Every structure is written in structure tokens, then in C-alpha cells.
Amino acid sequence: MTPKRVLLTGAAGLxxxxxxxxxxxxxxxRLADIVPLEATGEGxxxxxxDLADAAAVEAMCEDVDAIIHLGGIPYETGWxxxxxxxxxxTINLYEGARRAGVDRVLFxxxxxxxxxxxxxxxxxxxxxxxxDSRYGLTKAIGEDVAALYAYKHGIRxxxxxxxxxxxxxxxxxxxxxxxxxxxxxRLVQVGLTADYVHEIVYGVSRNTRSWWDNSAAFRLGxxxxxxxxxxxxxxxxxxxxxxxxxxxxxxxFVPEEFSGRKExxx
Ligand code: NAI
Ligand code: 15L
Numbered sequence: 478m479t480p481k482r483v484l485l486t487g488a489a490g491l492x493x494x495x496x497x498x499x500x501x502x503x504x505x506x507r508l509a510d511i512v513p514l515e516a517t518g519e520g521x522x523x524x525x526x527d528l529a530d531a532a533a534v535e536a537m538c539e540d541v542d543a544i545i546h547l548g549g550i551p552y553e554t555g556w557x558x559x560x561x562x563x564x565x566x567t568i569n570l571y572e573g574a575r576r577a578g579v580d581r582v583l584f585x586x587x588x589x590x591x592x593x594x595x596x597x598x599x600x601x602x603x604x605x606x607x608x609d610s611r612y613g614l615t616k617a618i619g620e621d622v623a624a625l626y627a628y629k630h631g632i633r634x635x636x637x638x639x640x641x642x643x644x645x646x647x648x649x650x651x652x653x654x655x656x657x658x659x660x661x662x663r664l665v666q667v668g669l670t671a672d673y674v675h676e677i678v679y680g681v682s683r684n685t686r687s688w689w690d691n692s693a694a695f696r697l698g699x700x701x702x703x704x705x706x707x708x709x710x711x712x713x714x715x716x717x718x719x720x721x722x723x724x725x726x727x728x729x730f731v732p733e734e735f736s737g738r739k740e741x742x743x
Pocket of ligand 2: 551552587588589639640641642654727728
């Protein structure tokens with residue numbers, strides 16, 4: 478079933494804005510965020526909703542076919558905030574989707590769910606999590622919440638381990654991790670229409686230096702068009718500062734608060 482009515486959480490954020498601009502007109506969009514936002518486009522409506530409020534989330538999920546779940550904290554911070562917005566928020570979202578009979582959920586996971594893997598290792602969506610931060614762990618947990626609701630409750634779940642979704646790469650690491658905004662939209666279109674049960678894919682463009690085997694996404698129809706390599710001359714010399722950041726997939730998240738043993742990481 479191709480969805481018509483789509484709920485977009487985190488709609489006031491950076492990636493929410495990208496999707497709003499490109500999906501508006503194709504779908505009836507319900508825009509939701511904890512901060513106010515105005516519905517201006519045709520077929521748009523807006524809702525203020527804190528993802529930690531289970532009853533409000535349940536109401537927000539009614540009468541939609543699909544949910545794109547971008548809402549949450551996108552950086553490293555303390556447990557109370559991450560627990561509330563990212564873990565409780567994602568559980569509430571899936572539970573609301575189940576109660577409302579929603580067909581599919583696209584979950585914005587992150588490369589930081591696997592950030593402690595060395596970057597000379599090609600990972601796929603089947604590679605096990607190795608979170609580089611509390612934030613990365615919230616994304617790994619979100620992928621498991623997605624699996625519970627897919628296999629136990631029949632909600633199609635598409636988890637995007639997004640790399641670096643920026644207008645253009647800003648350093649050498651991003652030549653591997655970059656997801657252009659246009660390719661992000663292409664991947665979301667796949668998530669909204671393809672046939673899958675519980676799929677984990679990487680949100681990455683067709684970068685020459687990509688660390689990720691994204692064949693599962695290609696099988697489902699993802700055809701990325703952009704390659705960060707065209708920016709290599711501009712940003713290829715901009716290296717991350719520490720050895721840990723340069724050698725492990727999570728970049729700067731890896732050395733932050735690191736108190737582990739380097740020899741365990743390979
Ligand atoms: P953003 O911070 O611009 O947007 C997130 C939105 O979530 C904000 O508008 C915020 O108000 C909302 N939010 C936070 N806590 C909330 C709560 N308790 N209830 C309701 N709404 C809440 O972040 P961005 O960059 O747009 O990222 C979107 C998603 O994609 C995030 O989940 C992030 O972790 C993920 N992601 C983004 C990447 C990127 O390169 N931008 C890379 C990897 C993952
Ligand atoms: C993420 O998950 C963050 O939300 C984003 O701000 C970037 O840090 C990105 O990953 C990245 O790894 O570049």
C-alpha cells in the first residue's frame with residue numbers, strides 16, 4: 478500500500494525541513510514537533526507534541542498510513558534527556574503506531590549506532606551495533622524497538638543509519654559518510670513504498686570512499702545519485718584532530734569521554 482497520509486516527527490528540525498520541502502504535495506503531511514511550527518503547504522497540518530507524552534503520541538498517530546520518525550536529540554548529552562526524547566519517545570511512537578494500525582515506520586537511526594567499528598571495515602545493515610556514545614546507543618535501541626514492532630506486531634520498519642546529511646561534506650570523514658539531501662529524499666521515498674519487514678540500511682550517498690555496503694537498500698530500489706568525491710579537493714585535507722576520531726567510524730564521538738582499551742577496538 479502506498480501511503481497517502483504521512484506523519485513527520487521532528488518536522489521543525491534540519492532534516493524535517495528537507496522532507497517537508499520535497500514530500501509536500503505528494504503526501505498529506507502531519508508535521509509534529511515539540512516546538513511550534515506552522516502548516517503552510519497544501520494538505521499540511523501541524524501538531525505540537527512531546528514524544529515523551531504517550532497519550533499525546535497515541536493521538537498524533539491516528540489516521541496516518543506511515544510515520545517518518547526524525548524527532549529526538551541528534552547529539553551526545555546526558556542520560557535523562559536522551560532517555561526521555563530518544564528511548565521513551567521512540568517506544569511511545571511505535572506503541573502509538575501499533576494502536577493506530579499504522580502500516581510502516583521509517584526510523585532515523587544513526588551511524589553512531591555502529592561508531593566504535595574501525596573505518597577500514599565495511600559494515601552493512603546486518604553488522605552488529607557498537608555504539609560510540611549514549612546517543613548512539615539510543616539509536617541501536619531504536620532499531621531493536623523497530624524489530625519488536627515489525628516481527629511481533631506487523632509494522633513495517635525501515636531504519637536508516639544516517640551518515641552525515643549536510644548540504645555538502647565538511648571534512649575528510651564526511652567524504653565517506655556524506656548523505657546528500659537529494660539522496661536522503663530518495664532513500665525516504667524507498668522507505669515509503671518498498672516491500673520489507675524490518676530493514677536496516679545506511680543513509681549514505683554513492684560515495685567512492687563509503688565504508689558501508691548498502692546492497693539491502695539497493696535491492697529495495699535506492700539509487701543514490703551523488704558522490705562526495707567531487708568535494709575531495711576542497712575538504713580532503715580537513716582531518717579530525719585525534720587518532721581515535723580518524724580511525725573509527727563515529728569520528729569525534731569516539732574520543733569523547735573515551736576511557737576504554739584501544740586494543741579491544743579492532
Ligand atoms: P534536529 O535537531 O534539527 O531535529 C530534531 C527535531 O526533533 C527538532 O526539531 C526537535 O525540536 C525535535 N525533538 C527533540 N526532542 C523532542 C521531543 N521530546 N518531542 C518531540 N520532538 C522533539 O536534527 P536533524 O539533524 O534534523 O536530525 C533528525 C533525525 O535524524 C534525528 O533523530 C537524528 O538523530 C537523525 N540523524 C541525523 C543526522 C544528520 O546528519 N542530520 C545523522 C544521523 C542521524
Ligand atoms: C549524527 O547522528 C548527528 O545527528 C549529526 O549531527 C552528525 O554528527 C552525524 O551523525 C555524523 O556522524 O556526521
